[in-house]
Amino acid sequence: VKIAKTTKPIKTVGTVGTVKMSIRNPTLDNFYSADIAIIGAGPVGLFSVFQAGMLGMSSVVIDALSHIGGQCTALYPEKPIYDIPAYTKISAANLISNLDKQNSPFKPKYMLDQVVNLISVDEKSHWILRTSQDNYIKSKAVIIAAGCGAFKPNMPPLEGIDEFENKTVFYNVGNTDIFKGKKIVIAGGGDSALDWALSLAEIADKIYIVHRRRNFKAMDNTVKKIEEISTGSGVIEFIIPYQLYEIHGEFGILHSIDVINLEGDIMNLKADYLLPFFGLKMDLGPIIDWQLNLNKNHITVNPENMMTNLEGIFAIGDVSDYPGKLKLILTGFSEAAVACHNAYKYVFPDKALHFVYSTNNPIIL
Amino acid sequence: VKIAKTTKPIKTVGTVGTVKMSIRNPTLDNFYSADIAIIGAGPVGLFSVFQAGMLGMSSVVIDALSHIGGQCTALYPEKPIYDIPAYTKISAANLISNLDKQNSPFKPKYMLDQVVNLISVDEKSHWILRTSQDNYIKSKAVIIAAGCGAFKPNMPPLEGIDEFENKTVFYNVGNTDIFKGKKIVIAGGGDSALDWALSLAEIADKIYIVHRRRNFKAMDNTVKKIEEISTGSGVIEFIIPYQLYEIHGEFGILHSIDVINLEGDIMNLKADYLLPFFGLKMDLGPIIDWQLNLNKNHITVNPENMMTNLEGIFAIGDVSDYPGKLKLILTGFSEAAVACHNAYKYVFPDKALHFVYSTNNPIIL
Numbered sequence: 001v002k003i004a005k006t007t008k009p010i011k012t013v014g015t016v017g018t019v020k021m022s023i024r025n026p027t028l029d030n031f032y033s034a035d036i037a038i039i040g041a042g043p044v045g046l047f048s049v050f051q052a053g054m055l056g057m058s059s060v061v062i063d064a065l066s067h068i069g070g071q072c073t074a075l076y077p078e079k080p081i082y083d084i085p086a087y088t089k090i091s092a093a094n095l096i097s098n099l100d101k102q103n104s105p106f107k108p109k110y111m112l113d114q115v116v117n118l119i120s121v122d123e124k125s126h127w128i129l130r131t132s133q134d135n136y137i138k139s140k141a142v143i144i145a146a147g148c149g150a151f152k153p154n155m156p157p158l159e160g161i162d163e164f165e166n167k168t169v170f171y172n173v174g175n176t177d178i179f180k181g182k183k184i185v186i187a188g189g190g191d192s193a194l195d196w197a198l199s200l201a202e203i204a205d206k207i208y209i210v211h212r213r214r215n216f217k218a219m220d221n222t223v224k225k226i227e228e229i230s231t232g233s234g235v236i237e238f239i240i241p242y243q244l245y246e247i248h249g250e251f252g253i254l255h256s257i258d259v260i261n262l263e264g265d266i267m268n269l270k271a272d273y274l275l276p277f278f279g280l281k282m283d284l285g286p287i288i289d290w291q292l293n294l295n296k297n298h299i300t301v302n303p304e305n306m307m308t309n310l311e312g313i314f315a316i317g318d319v320s321d322y323p324g325k326l327k328l329i330l331t332g333f334s335e336a337a338v339a340c341h342n343a344y345k346y347v348f349p350d351k352a353l354h355f356v357y358s359t360n361n362p363i364i365l
Numbered sequence: 366v367k368i369a370k371t372t373k374p375i376k377t378v379g380t381v382g383t384v385k386m387s388i389r390n391p392t393l394d395n396f397y398s399a400d401i402a403i404i405g406a407g408p409v410g411l412f413s414v415f416q417a418g419m420l421g422m423s424s425v426v427i428d429a430l431s432h433i434g435g436q437c438t439a440l441y442p443e444k445p446i447y448d449i450p451a452y453t454k455i456s457a458a459n460l461i462s463n464l465d466k467q468n469s470p471f472k473p474k475y476m477l478d479q480v481v482n483l484i485s486v487d488e489k490s491h492w493i494l495r496t497s498q499d500n501y502i503k504s505k506a507v508i509i510a511a512g513c514g515a516f517k518p519n520m521p522p523l524e525g526i527d528e529f530e531n532k533t534v535f536y537n538v539g540n541t542d543i544f545k546g547k548k549i550v551i552a553g554g555g556d557s558a559l560d561w562a563l564s565l566a567e568i569a570d571k572i573y574i575v576h577r578r579r580n581f582k583a584m585d586n587t588v589k590k591i592e593e594i595s596t597g598s599g600v601i602e603f604i605i606p607y608q609l610y611e612i613h614g615e616f617g618i619l620h621s622i623d624v625i626n627l628e629g630d631i632m633n634l635k636a637d638y639l640l641p642f643f644g645l646k647m648d649l650g651p652i653i654d655w656q657l658n659l660n661k662n663h664i665t666v667n668p669e670n671m672m673t674n675l676e677g678i679f680a681i682g683d684v685s686d687y688p689g690k691l692k693l694i695l696t697g698f699s700e701a702a703v704a705c706h707n708a709y710k711y712v713f714p715d716k717a718l719h720f721v722y723s724t725n726n727p728i729i730l
Contacts, residue, residue: 047450054448076724083419083723084451085412085698086463098451303668304689324669326702327720333450334699337691355692358448359441 030135034060035347037139042070044317044332045145046099051340053106060109064150069096117286141343144315154278156244167252169274188277194218210239295321305342312346314339395500399425400712402504407435409682409697410510411464416705418471425474429515434461482651506708509680519643521609532617534639553642559583566600575604660686670707677711679704
């Protein structure tokens with residue numbers, strides 16, 4: 001679906017949202033075009049690719065996570081789901097993999113690890129989306145299937161932390177080599193915190209586990225192993241019950257972290273890295289500013305066509321709201337079908353949509 | 366779901382429809398009770414059993430056919446369906462079998478080979494349905510998932526034919542022994558007509574195939590075999606292009622059939638049996654008289670809850686109509702969920718419905 005040529009910059013005539021969208025040098029490499037831009041690669045977004053495809057419409061799917069599947073993949077891949085029609089039981093991971101297979105005739109373009117941060121409209125009434133990876137997508141219709149929003153790590157409320165993020169403060173761990181021989185503060189009391197403490201204990205000089213409670217929400221076995229290291233080599237040290245209080249350093253280089261307990265005692269921990277693991281939150285993000293009609297963080301749509309108050313922008317799945325709405329995956333599938341059938345007239349304004357049973361659809365046969 | 370005791374006849378306080386419902390001796394054997402009566406055992410009716418079950422509601426399903434699956438089973442069992450979510454491709458027969466398996470935790474009660482011909486309401490606002498097999502079903506909610514209606518054979522427009530039906534005139538063949546050494550008129554030019562001609566030629570004395578065209582809509586191979594018998598033993602004789610014209614006999618005993626061609630020539634065929642195979646039609650049947658709001662043979666519902674104009678009667682799937690309606694199986698699944706969630710308050714008027722993900726639903730675990 002990559003556009004063959006972009007001869008000149010896109011001129012936007014209007015901006016939806018509070019921030020003026022500036023197209024910075026669109027090039028062949030970061031400019032995409034599709035009939036429909038789908039925001040969210042959860043089950044409902046994925047099924048929209050199929051429904052669009054069956055109606056002869058191309059699509060791109062944008063998602064904040066580095067994989068398709070949304071919550072199904074990120075939060076509970078192994079959990080069995082019982083209410084997908086014609087499946088006695090299917091794991092969330094298999095549901096996603098089957099939906100992906102169903103999409104394969106349409107060669108879906110998944111743009112992962114990025115959120116749509118701006119939306120605009122060009123002089124031909126195309127929607128232009130810009131993602132956080134500075135990709136641009138031009139489309140005639142947009143389907144928002146963003147679930148409860150994009151996943152984001154919960155951040156500790158430390159003043160000035162943004163200066164250190166992705167330099168010495170990480171919310172998820174990529175390359176572990178950088179931690180070799182270093183002092184690390186790991187904050188949090190869940191599985192992620194303790195698993196990483198255990199894993200990094202093999203290469204780090206010192207690991208402080210800062211947790212505001214004495215109890216951990218992690219596997220007993222993991223806690224036990226960490227306690228052994230703590231009383232043994234001492235590479236891991238529990239700082240409990242303490243919370244993060246202040247961050248010290250400059251130019252993104254961390255020097256130390258102050259932690260505080262309920263009595264107000266402050267302790268200073270020398271540290272090269274801070275890894276806060278406070279779980280994920282879901283955040284509708286910039287979509288909230290798109291001048292869409294909202295009802296408590298949900299996008300209000302007309303259930304007849306799943307369209308929002310903006311022409312050609314649809315919202316389906318958990319993010320959408322209308323009278324009688326049920327938040328079920330199977331309901332989202334149906335909404336995907338409705339949205340795609342109604343997006344058709346924006347993609348092909350001059351063509352009438354003729355109903356064809358999938359059995360006889362020449363597109364898939 | 367069979368009721369344990371019925372001590373006295375049900376008193377009905379109101380009748381929906383044009384015919385007064387008379388409860389003829391309800392006994393333990395023909396009286397059933399369930400939270401929800403589902404009319405139609407197609408994919409959408411079947412999924413309603415599951416949705417009802419997940420919410421703790423029992424159901425019975427009534428269908429005109431002798432098997433579950435509706436059109437999927439009757440018309441195109443081998444056809445692949447491509448737009449069932451998370452199935453790259455599934456045959457209609459497998460779709461039905463999987464939906465049936467999904468229902469198994471709820472031990473569904475399928476009442477087949479019967480149509481609901483009357484509906485009434487008792488003094489406690491329960492719905493009472495009577496079927497053509499003289500079964501009674503008492504329920505607090507009714508879900509009509511009747512598709513395009515019940516399947517019925519198309520009948521030839523012969524005066525007085527009803528006197529012979531199920532005696533010497535059959536629209537489908539059960540026990541073939543009765544045809545041994547007999548003269549049979551088979552009417553029609555499709556697969557059913559020719560397949561039965563071929564099959565009964567082995568035992569019958571004579572078979573006339575009456576068809577108004579010279580061409581048959583059947584497998585070439587079948588036509589060829591029949592032509593061989595026709596020119597060989599002569600047990601089969603083509604009467605083409607002729608149509609049925611008049612039926613002769615008395616007390617249900619057939620004597621002969623008059624057939625006529627386009628020129629008006631009449632021919633008399635001595636016959637013991639008439640088997641008309643003019644295909645199936647779908648007919649909404651008595652439902653049409655239930656004082657439901659209709660729009661061109663479809664039942665108008667409120668899409669917020671899928672309820673008809675009658676309290677506690679819902680309509681879903683192809684039979685239902687609302688603005689933006691898409692006639693897709695997957696849409697019917699979603700409608701089943703909506704109908705069941707809203708039927709809940711009729712079944713349990715004093716209980717609030719709490720949302721539970723299927724993954725954690727104690728009912729199925």
